[in-house]
Amino acid sequence: MSSGFYLYGILPAPLAETVRLEGLDKAPVQSQVIDGFNFLYSEAKQEKYLTSRRNLLCHEKVLEQVMNEGFPNLLPLRFGLVVKDWEAVTNNLINPYKEKLEHLFVKLSGQREVSVKVFWNSNSEMQGLLVSNPSLKQKRDMLEGKTLRMEEVIEIGKLIEEGLQLRKEEVINTFRNELDILAEEVIENDTMTEEMIYNAAYLIPWDSEANFSEKVEAIDQKFGDRLRIRYNNFTAPYTFAQLE
Template sequence: MTDRFYLYGIFPAPGPQALHLEGLDKQPVHTQVIDGFTFLYSEAQQEHYLASRRNLLGHEKVLEQAMEVGYRTLLPLQFGLVIENWETVTQQLITPYNQGLEKLFTKLDGQREVGVKVFWEADRELLMLLEENQSLKEKRDSLEGRTLGMDEVVAIGQAIERALESRKQAIIQTFRDTLNALSGDRVENDTLTEAMIYNAAYLIPWQAEPDFSAYVEALDHQFDGRLKIRYNNFTAPFNFAQLDRLD
């Protein structure tokens, strides 16, 4: 069988010497130094890896464990990258993107990625909105008990929709105003469900995480249980290890 290598991420050389980690397919994780870059890899037992939950978590676990033991400046590679020889890495990654990789290492040095996802209950927010806006509530209530023309129904529906969207944007802006100033860079990603209204990653100094966490907790108290906030304080910096995001 031809040797294949599954790649997890890249450290600046010299990188770790012995990590004692277990990778995909329960294979031991090794490092390979090429032209000043240290690649984290294990021997691939498959030609292609299915993007299953188990495999994705296994990929991320290797990266996070490496960071946990002190090798924090790490460029995570996308899931499923399998190569047959190291010359491919030199030709397709290091040679064309050498300067960009060095800039990413500089950007990530001493920094960590944290993530904030915010969820709301749209029905509950609508009820609160109507209680706070009696004029809009009266218009909504007018839908009951009498026959309305289609134009009137649409107008009332649109007015409620606009007010609810404005309410959502006000919540989002509160999170931006509070957290953006604490980070050196940030990425706002697509929301993944209808209940999710905000999905952002922040790049912050390692030692600043307790302060950042305290601000997230303060936001939770500020909204008095209205929102569900998922805060991830430790993850490989996938959102910031992207060559196309360099200035």
């Protein structure tokens, strides 16, 4: 029994009938035209979908397959969006946001979203800091084995923290200086773990990805083993398709 429609995204044109995609609950993916907007959907078998790895991957796979079918500038919708009927889509999405949706299609035309996440090992960086700063290392070594006053603990901790921050800024500024000029728009997101030091999304011309990738590779080689870089060159443009 259907619980309505599960929505994946909005296309600038209808999905070809020859395209065969499998969505959540193995339901066939289709497109529905409403007021000029083409909604990618499958029949929902549940009123609410669990945010599981399997379901999330299925949602993303549908979007990626559609992008490969010639719709790179689709507008992705958040995971778990189930509507009872198409009237709800008209009332809650199209009527209040029609102009913004049209603007997003123009903005994303010929563009793609790529992302860069940068990780380091804070313990290794601290050792590198001490090696590159003999006076700081000497000061820290002189305090080892001693009973320290609180102000001494605070002082050495502050010096190390400031040194690590400078090293972090050196890395981040390298990415900004090398990559920002290649992008139409850049959004820096919050880091998600203690070891992640940079997290950014870039909106770049679709055919310039190879050059962008080479720049990321060059930065990776520059810093060597200090960094782990996670580069995603093919993803639905969630970051740059925000309505608000």
